[in-house]
Amino acid sequence: MSPVTHHDDPDPLPHAPTPELQRAQEERLREAWRSPSGWRYWSDVNNTIVGIWYTAVAFLFFLFGGVLALMIRLQLAVPGNDFLSADRYNQVFTVHGSVMMFLFAIPVFESIAVIFLPQMLGARDLPFPRLSAFGFWCFVLGGIFLSGSLLFDAAPRGGWFMYPPLTSTYQPGVGADMWLLGFSFIEVAAIAAAVELIVGTLKCRPPGMRINLIPLYCWYVLVAAAMVLFAFPPLIAGSMLLELERAFQWPFFDPARGGDPLLWQHLFWLFGHPEVYIIFLPSIAIIAMIVPTFARRPIVGYGWIVLAAVGTGFLSFGLWVHHMFTTGLPGVSLALFSAASEAVAIPTGVQIFCFVATIAAGRLTHSVPMLYTLGGLATFIIGGLTGVMVALASFDFQAHDTFFVVAHLHYVLIGGSVFPIIAGCYYFFPLINGKKLSDKLGKIAFWFLFTGFNATFLPMHLTGLRGMPRRVFTYPEGLGFDALNLLSTVGAFVLAIGVGIVAWDIVRPKKKQPLSERNPWNAGTLEWLPRMPQENWGVRSIPEIDSRYPLWDQPNLVRDVDQGRFYLPDAEEGKRETLVTSPIDAEPVQILRLPGPSFVPALAAITLGGFFILGTFYLWKAAVVSLVIALGTILHWLWTTTAVIPEKAEKSAGLGLTLPLYSSGAKSVGWWAMLITMLAVFTAFVSLVFAYFFYWxxxxxxxxxxxxxxxxxxxxxxxxxxxxxxxxxxxxxxxxxxxxxxxxxxxxxxxxxxxxxxxxxxxxxxxxxxxxxxxxxxxxxxxxxxxxxxxxxxxxxxxxxxxxxxxxxxxxxxxxxxxxxxxxxxxxxxxxxxxxxxxxxxxxxxxx
Amino acid sequence: MTKRISTEDAPHEKRENLWLLIVSPTIWAVHFLFSYITAAVWCAKVGSPGGSLQPVRWAIAIYTVIALIGITFNGLSGLRRHNFGTESLPHDFDTPGDRHRFLGFATVLLAGLSAVATLFAAAVVFYFFDCR
Structure with a gap:
């Protein structure tokens, strides 16, 4: 169906600029967006480049977490095994969970989003590229710090949820401090990314991309990023309380002095449960992009999927106590959380029905991304169903702390996140370096992953129901766990082979492989505009959008974008620029100048990291010095590159449109960033006030x-x-x-x-x-x-x-x-x- | 394919309010928190483990009625916007009218979900009679 547009909408230039002019424009754009070379490459701040580093590092942490998982499975393969000591086992499962959650699942959502969000929005870049670079360096530093602790036998041992008093009174050494300070630091990076993603989605869309036309991925990312603002601060507040107890003996969780360990569980799970959805929503978002492409039709039920994303975002904050069903709260409290946990199945189910309906109504083409999509959905549905089971308090009393829960959470997270991300990897890879991944390797890997995964985790339901508790380093013979555990271990290695094949497919040399054709899957959304391999400038000219699937519905779009017939086809002043538009109707309001490469974000991250790392070892004086240097660096950063007064008040954006180069107050992107950051800070404060009233x-x-x-x-x-x-x-x-x-x-x-x-x-x-x-x-x-x-x-x-x-x-x-x-x-x-x-x-x- | 031009007269973006979209889920959240806090404070400060939960059940019932009234109003306002003009679903035109209808439609759906989730929470009054 042909798109319907508003009578005010401009058309692209009727005639292409002369070839000489096009070449000159391209040269100026290329120069403005050029990545630095040599060692200065690492000073780049372009979101697409930083996003690729970010994703690669997150994937390395995933492999590291996977190796730890194999160690766990080896230890549990047979009863009475002594491959790992009890203490070492405690460290390994704690770091496995922590790495997978904090160093893979959350960062990978943000890293994929910073790569593709600008492209889906037809933007040159997101509004705060240096903030993304800062977040990346925080993540690398914090991640290496925490993972490295395992090599020195100094890792945390309290499980990824770090319950006190196990992690306070009973755990000397720096392991728990590393966890508390290292992850608080990484959470700063997550909030920085959330700021970037929210402002980017609301303010950097192409003209015409009204709120009813946004790619579904962007809706999901908007919701997940907003959730980060309200979910992470309670954990930051909780970590601060626990660290104050460990370092300075402030008795927040010590019952002898009026404290209460249960407060930690409230604060942790107030973060921890929404976090599951913060991981799940952006992953299912990839599926929402893949399914229409291969069903060859627009998504069925766009509005319903928006309902699912927003509704899940809200309801997921009413579930946290279902992790605490056995802590002795009154039944009426448990029932309220049980009710919300059942209710969240509604929006979660709605989006899956929408995907199934899209596939049924379309003409499905078989492909590797679709294979992983279907595998992921099937796996996730099983995890969702066991989730509905454990959401019932009476069933949970039986299953709590057993391997049944381990099975449930892996079905949810691997089905709902890992499979969709691998699907996304096969789908989006041509946008990274212009080459496709191998269909053959992808299919082989899928069957290893799928069978390996099910062989590992399906038996765990039974192991758990037979009574095997989680987090035990071994078990006696003859309790009915032996064969099931051995099967899980064999399955884990089959799964690992699948991961290894995917990893090989990504890193294998592709020099001789021809470039992928442009838009190889014939998708309809803007991220598929670029030439292969794509240029650093993001988009050649920023198009006027008339449809949810502009590449399908707008004739000549690719030609018009390529020839610079739309907005901002040039970089006359040699500066990096993108369009800022209004949040609802995406009407152009400003041309935003973006900062170029710099080591300042990395320096700010290293010095701020210094504060947290030195604090771990109670070297408070050195930590404060590092903090002061960080403050100086950040002030320098702000002074030199933010709120810069432009050399002229306005400039032409093309198509007869002239826009200001400077806006302040609620019109400026910086104001929105401040608002969003302060919402997160205020949420942390509310968590502290909650602590006061909780004790009362x-x-x-x-x-x-x-x-x-x-x-x-x-x-x-x-x-x-x-x-x-x-x-x-x-x-x-x-x-x-x-x-x-x-x-x-x-x-x-x-x-x-x-x-x-x-x-x-x-x-x-x-x-x-x-x-x-x-x-x-x-x-x-x-x-x-x-x-x-x-x-x-x-x-x-x-x-x-x-x-x-x-x-x-x-x-x-x-x-x-x-x-x-x-x-x-x-x-x-x-x-x-x-x-x-x-x-x-x-x-x-x-x-x- | 040629573009079709709409001349429909819909509200300008400045008269549109994005926050209306999340009024109903916010009402659900407030209802949920109030119910939880009322029960927690009552059971910790006033009632004993075997003591009556009667006042809390009434409180939750009253919260529920108020919440459902709010959600209904929000849902109806969404429905009005969804029915604006003559175009019907899927509201995917690049026009202010379809943007207006889409936001209305999403508001209706979220109101429906919030109403169901609120009723789920309210169901506790039929199952719990004391603080155990």
Whole structure:
């Protein structure tokens, strides 16, 4: 069917630019987007390049996690085996789970998305390429740090969920600290990627790609990235509490001093369950791209799949207690979570029906990506069905902590994530280096993977139902586990052969292999526009979109894009640029200049990583020095490449459209990045407040009768001063807008003094009233809320000073005021945080 | 294939609100949290393990009625937008009208899912009579 468009939509240029002009344009674009050569290659920040590094490293961690899995299976192959000692086994299964979750599943979602999102959106790049590079280097550093611990017999031993007191009182050594600090660091990278993906999807679409035309992959990624913002902060908050207990004896999880180990489980699973869907949604998203291509028709039920993605995103936050069914919570609480766990099967099922309907309604062509897609769906459905079983509390009481759960989670994660990712690998590979992977090897690998996987994990259901517990390093003979375990071990090696074949297919030399034809699968979406092999510029000219499947529905699209008949066909000033569009209708609003290659993101990652790594070994002085260097690096980064005032106010984007080069406030991408980042930070803060009220709910002695503080005076004074600083920052923004420089500097100077005084007053509360954070969890929680808020104020002060310096240096003016807009937004969050923190620590004891 | 041009008069993007899409799931989340917190605080602070859950059951029932009213309103507003103009599903035209209808349709679907999930949660009042 021919697409229907709006009467305002422009057509591409009726005539191609002259061949000379096209060549000159291409040369300028090529030059602007050129990757650095030699060792400087590693300073590149182009998302497509960084995304490929990111995916490759994540895949290496996957192989590493796989080797650990084989070690586990070897140890369990026969009863009474001594291949691994109990302690070594504990390290191996802990690192296996942690690596697969934190170093493969989450990063690979983000890395695949940063490669393909710009291409699906017909964008030159995503809005914050250096942020993606920063995230990548954080990930590499944190990942090597954690994995390396295994070589020194120093790895964590508490399982990937790190329950205290097993990981506090009973686990000396640095293993648990490595986990807590290393992964907190990697979670920073995940949140950085989420910012990039959300702003990219909402603001960098091609003109005409209204919200009803977005590729389904982008919907899924948008939902998963939004979930990261609300799922990861509780774990960051929990990790902070556990590390404070381990390093400084603040008793958050120590019942002897009022703490509660169950709080960790709440915070961990508040992250851990949504995380399963954060892994699953972007993987199933790949299937949503593959199925229409090979069914040769548009997806059936686009709106229903959007329902599935958004609905799953929400419901997955109401499931966390189903990991805690056996902790003795009241039945009514368990039932609420059981109900939500059953409800989430509805949207999950809906999208699978949509895929099946698309296949049934289309003309299916057989292909390797489709083989993995169908294998993955079949596997995932089995995992989903056992998921519905364990979502019933009464069944879970029997199956909890047995191999049944191991089987269930592997069916879900391998069916719902690994198979779709391999499908994506075979499908998208031509976009990486212009060559296809081998159909033959792909098919052989599939059957090894599929049979190996089922031989490994299907018997585990029975092993579990017969009563074999998880996480035991061996088992006695004759309990009915022997043959099943041996079968699982054989299956694991068959599975490993399949993985090995896929790995070989990816790395095998392909020099002699001819280039793939362009759009080899005859797909309909924009990522298949590029020539083979593709250029670094992302898209030759940014097209006007009329359809969900523009390559199928828009005649001459490829020709018009290639000849530069659409938007931004040139890089006249030699700068990297992309279009920013409005979030709903994708109307062009700005031409965004993007930064080029730099080692600054890597340096920022290394120095910030230094803080976490040195902290692991309790080298706090060196850690703080590293943190200060990181702060300096980040300030340098911001100073030199963000909110740069362009040499002219606007420029032509082509097709008669002239757009501004600078936008501030809610129109700027930086403002959105600040908003999204602060939502994540605020969620971490809410998790800490949750801790306060959790203790109050569960424990009679919270606050203990002996509590002496923090009183009302100091918190109230601190809050008043910080709210004053917030109001002055708002006034300063107005004064800057009207170019009243004296008032701008005066207001911000007073705001800085007020902020520092406010932070001091907040800390004076617990300090002057003698609260000792190592004495009781109440004291520790009050201290933590006060410190958290005071730290916000200090960061706010740095930002206020930064704005004054920017204006003084002529880098911020009345019209070019991105910096002060974003700082004001930060201060809105400081104000909310202050009110809640002061209200909680000063006000709540009065209520009681 | 030639493009067809629509001259339909639909609301401009500035009068469209993306947040309406997630009103119903948010209501579900608030209902869920309120039910959970009410039960948890009651059982920890007021009731004993064998004690009555009656006030909590009433509270959850009241939350449910309020939540379902909210979800219904949101769903109906979505339905109105879904039925805007003369075009029908799959709402895949590059026009403000189809964008408007699509957002309405997605709102209806999410309202339906949220209503079912809310009723699932509310079902606890039929099964639990004490804090065990």
């Amino acid at each position: 709910t569960i424990h009679e002695d919270f606050p203990p009768a002996s509590a002496t503080g923090p009183g009302v005076f100091w918190p109230a004074l601190g809050a008043a001063l910080l709210l004053g600083a917030w109001a002055l920052t708002l006034l300063a923004r107005r004064c800057n807008r009207v170019d009243n420089a004296p008032a701008f500097y005066a207001f911000l100077t007073v705001a800085i003094v007020g902020s520092l005084a406010g932070a001091a007053a907040l800390l004076a509360g617990p300090w002057r009233t003698g609260l000792d954070p190592t004495r009781h969890v109440y004291d520790a929680t009050v201290w933590l809320l006060a410190i958290w808020t005071a730290l916000h104020a200090v960061v706010g002060v740095i930002m206020q000073g930064y704005c004054m310096a920017r204006r003084a240096a002529g880098r911020m003016t009345g019209r070019h005021d991105i910096d002060i807009h974003n700082v004001t937004l930060f201060w809105h969050f400081v104000a909310i945080t202050t009110v809640i923190a002061a209200g909680t620590i000063a006000g709540f004891p009065l209520v009681k």
